[in-house]
Amino acid sequence: MSVVAKAVDLLGHFSREAPEIGLSELCRLAGRDKATTYRHLSALEGLGFVEQNPATKNYRIGPAVLPLAELREATVPRRDGADAPLRALAETTQETAHVAVLSGQALHRLIACESVAHSTRAVVDLQQLPLHATASGLAALAFGPADLMAAATAQLTAFTAHTVTTAEALKARVAQARQTGFAVSPRGYEDGIHSLAVPAFDQSGQLAGTVAVACVASRMTPELERRIQRGLVQASREITHNWGGTVPDPLEALWRLALPLCTQKELAR
Amino acid sequence: MSVVAKAVDLLGHFSREAPEIGLSELCRLAGRDKATTYRHLSALEGLGFVEQNPATKNYRIGPAVLPLAELREATVPRRDGADAPLRALAETTQETAHVAVLSGQALHRLIACESVAHSTRAVVDLQQLPLHATASGLAALAFGPADLMAAATAQLTAFTAHTVTTAEALKARVAQARQTGFAVSPRGYEDGIHSLAVPAFDQSGQLAGTVAVACVASRMTPELERRIQRGLVQASREITHNWGGTVPDPLEALWRLALPLCTQKELAR
DNA sequence: CAATACGGGTTCAATAATTGAACCGATCAG
């Protein structure tokens, strides 16, 4: 693991729930030495990636990420295209919806959108989604480039008792996703969370990202699952369209088969 | 210079003009070894900070910066507060306007807004603004924390023949800015560019950033300078207000003195 | 009000990571 990775990993511990973190706490979270963590933070501070709250001495994300994000959006304007459909998805499902994008062999969170309908809800605070343990990852494996499977099987970390940890089991899950058109990861990454995901595509016709709903497991019912699937399909179609792509016909066929009760408008596409 | 800094410096070479850069070209731009640059890029790619265009093998800014920027905005929503006033400033001055924020001892670009009125215009592609050579930097030195001066004099790089390169000359410029309420850097960073800047403040009452207009030098007239000054004052007031701060009374007094013809509405504040 | 625990920040020798010249195969222009 390079220093760059170690330093940047620190950034991943900041979240909406913990937007400012002190040195010692960050050491514990990162599981690293205090001196090392301090030097990494200092380096990041010099670059503007973090800054210190002068009052509390706590660290928080710095301003240097803003022009980079602006440039990213100007170069590859994905977020804009995903934003509105995602909000609609969170609205209709009343659960947390999120979109991730594939970059190389890794799946990175692009946006998360939490529904405010329930007091308990899933929180997606990961930057990078494990391929084998999340619905998004399974969707990427099932509908994305073939070489992803190698990257996934190389690191089958067990996050819960339900996490898939063998190559065989993973292949079975992926096959199931290919058959049904939906990737599911029941309690695979977090114990109380049941996730469903579908792929999204860009102008190249290849998988560019995934759309997922992370649902509080205890609320899951067959009826809710239907609603989530319907929402996912609609969101994926819209996001794919906004990204300049089209959903492959075989996948569209699967979705139509799985959701016979979808509206006439959707069928008309 | 730490590896982290070297790696992240690579990100600074991407711009709206060069959103995708190949390995060799980036080596030349960064002035570093090809193997090193490649490893740095690979590390950044693993973190999602850059990605490769699969078609051209060129590198571009990756998606990992997006959630970080989102979080930054959620933690310290500066950009939102600066956006609208900056557009107005670019509109009234017909020149390029930009806002930078102070983080530690460094001034980082937050937004730039180019007016489309002229075919030639200034382009602000810096991530970090040198304190001694830009109007923004001088504004920060004049109205920001005292310890900035030490950081500025430590690195008096000459960018043009007009750049201030002695501590004495720098002090004189800063004193002038303190007296007039406006920082000016005529051709200090780029030869054809004449810049003016004023400070902006946040809820702590301290300088939080700067507002500047970078003007094509050949267009500069006393009349245009007046218009720019008036625009800067208005923008700084609005941005400072949006950031939860207030412009210090002594500075407001200087501005009123310098701009006797400002509108009644502005005087009413 | 000592005693103490915990916060951020620093030091220095041991060590593990970074470095870059040279090299490889592919591609392209002349």
Added chain:
DNA sequence: CTGATCGGTTCAATTATTGAACCCGTATTG
């Protein structure tokens, strides 16, 4: 075919990273 340029790789030399121990200021506590 030749030479130039591209992205990517190798390996020994070296350089920067590492972390236990330490410092100081400030809450917390019995």
